[in-house]
Amino acid sequence: QVHLVESGGGLAQTGASLRLSCVASGRTFDSWAMGWFRQAPGKEREFVGSIIWNSGRTYYAESVEGRFTISRTYGRNAVYLQMDNLKAEDTATYYCAAMGFRAAAVAIAESYAYWGQGTQVTVSS
Numbered sequence: 278q279v280h281l282v283e284s285g286g287g288l289a290q291t292g293a294s295l296r297l298s299c300v301a302s303g304r305t306f307d308s309w310a311m312g313w314f315r316q317a318p319g320k321e322r323e324f325v326g327s328i329i330w331n332s333g334r335t336y337y338a339e340s341v342e343g344r345f346t347i348s349r350t351y352g353r354n355a356v357y358l359q360m361d362n363l364k365a366e367d368t369a370t371y372y373c374a375a376m377g378f379r380a381a382a383v384a385i386a387e388s389y390a391y392w393g394q395g396t397q398v399t400v401s402s
Contacts, residue, residue: 279303279391281373286396289363293400297358299373299393306330310378311356313347314386315369315398324384325371328356336383341367363400370395 285297299311312327326337328347335347346359356373374389382388 279375281375281391281393283371283373283393283396286371286398288399288401291363291365291400291402293363294359294361295363295398296360297371297373297396297398299356299358301354301356301373301375306354306375308378310376310383311347311349312374312376312383312389313356313358314372314374314389315367316372316395317369320369322372322386323369324386325358327383329378338384360398363398365400365402368398368400370397 280302281299283297283299289295307330309330310327313325314322315325316322324338325341326345326347328335328349344362349356372395373393375391376389
C-alpha cells in the first residue's frame with residue numbers, strides 16, 4: 278500500500294521561504310508523477326506543481342511559477358516543495374499526491390490515486 282507523508286509546514290512571514298517534504302513508500306515510482314496541491318478554507322483544491330519521478334521534469338501552476346521549486350531524491354523516495362517569496366495567498370493546507378504519469382492529467386486532482394494527510398502553511402504579512 279502506498280503511503281505519502283508530508284512535513285515541513287508552519288508559519289512564515291511574507292517574503293520568507295519554507296520547504297515541504299513528502300516521503301513516499303509502498304511501491305516503486307519510476308513512471309509516476311508526484312504532485313503538490315493546496316487547499317485554502319472555502320476554496321477548491323488547487324494544483325501547485327508536479328514532478329515526473331524518472332525524468333525529473335516539472336510542471337507548475339502559473340501562480341507559483343518562479344517562486345516554487347519541486348525536486349526529488351531517488352534514494353529516499355522523497356519529493357520536496359521549496360517555496361520562496363511566500364505571499365499571504367499561499368496560505369493553505371498542502372498535499373502531496375501520486376499518480377501513474379499521464380502528461381495531460383498532471384494538474385487534475387482526480388487523476389492522483391494516493392494522497393498524503395496534508396501540512397498547513399500559513400503566511401502572515
